[in-house]
Amino acid sequence: MAGNVRRAAVFLAVCLAARAASAIQDGLLPNGNFEQAPPKSQLHGTRVMGRYAIPHWEISGFVEYIGSGQKQGDMLLPVPEGAYAVRLGNEASIQQRIALTRGAHYSITFSAARTCAQAEQLNVTVAPESDILPIQTVYTSSGWDSYSWAFEATGSVVSFIVHNPGVSEDPACGPLIDLFAIKTLPPPKSSKNNLLKNGDFEGGPYIFRNTPWGVLVPPMDEDDYSPLSPWMVQSSTKSVKYVDAPHHVVPHGARAVELVSGMETALVQDVVTVPGRPYRLEFSAGDAGNGCAGAMTVQAYAGRGSVRVPYQSQGKGGHTRGAIEFTAVANQTRVVFVSMAYNMKPEGTLCGPVVDDVSLVCTRKHAARRLLL
Incomplete structure (x- = not known):
């Protein structure tokens, strides 16, 4: 009886931590690499059952917790860093509440790999901004690419959401995601020696030290805020x-x-x-x-x-x-x-x-x- 009460208290603490906003610093988001695992009681095979089972994250829909080297049929599911990643099934999403400076600009960097679907996309949102990132083109031999996305914080606490809009009837064909980091983007400036801003490209999204393939900056509408602003x-x-x-x-x-x-x-x-x-x-x-x-x-x-x-x-x-x-x-x-x-x-x-x-x-x-x- 005491053991059940203790486990319930631990799970409640995880839920409350997921709902609370994290104090933000440049670098990996809290549990941004998913190395903090869900409780085994919240896993049915690879599927995550509890809405707040993954520490610091809230999930919706068919979400899987994937271990490095795991197979799907004859296909090996790689993980870019560490031992674990997450897979989003059709219409599934994962989100985290983060504390920011209102009016400041930020970029998010994360890694993604498509599995058995061919035309996969990911919808990233920090309200009111939302964009579809195409991930069907693979730019690395490992199958994993790092993507960047930027936004302006309209409040002191925001919800960052990644959603799979779904292109396959099989929920196990959704994209794998891992390694979420954030970076504050200072306002770019011109000078009398250069009318262009950020002409040396020193201002840009977060690059992980252990990922040698760089970071993709996807296409954007003219009114979007760029991770390479003002490019x-x-x-x-x-x-x-x-x-x-x-x-x-x-x-x-x-x-x-x-x-x-x-x-x-x-x-x-x-x-x-x-x-x-x-x-x-x-x-x-x-x-x-x-x-x-x-x-x-x-x-x-x-x-x-x-x-x-x-x-x-x-x-x-x-x-x-x-x-x-x-x-x-x-x-x-x-x-x-x-x-x-x-x-x-x-x-x-x-x-x-x-x-x-x-x-x-x-x-x-x-x-x-x-x-x-």
């Missing part, structure tokens, strides 16, 4: 990849963007300009030293100007510089980068050129100085 990704279903110096070769600083989806994806930023004034856009294009070899071409657009920068990659790192000089024709100029080729690594995963160290300056002062001399 946006324009595409129907494809992403760009945010890479770091510990795992890749980057031309400048600690971060860069790899254009992994060819002509299907554009990286863009709108910048304030003065019509009639001359400008110069400069950038680095190269490879990330990740085995992505072959002919690469980055096409850049700014105003009515454009340039193609070819780069012959050996897959070992390196870069070249490209530049455009143009005259602004509007109060706002869109800067665009596109990879003009589709590149693949030897194992068949998508890759592409990296873009970094992007700057935009008005050259009117420089022209005036030359005239005076």
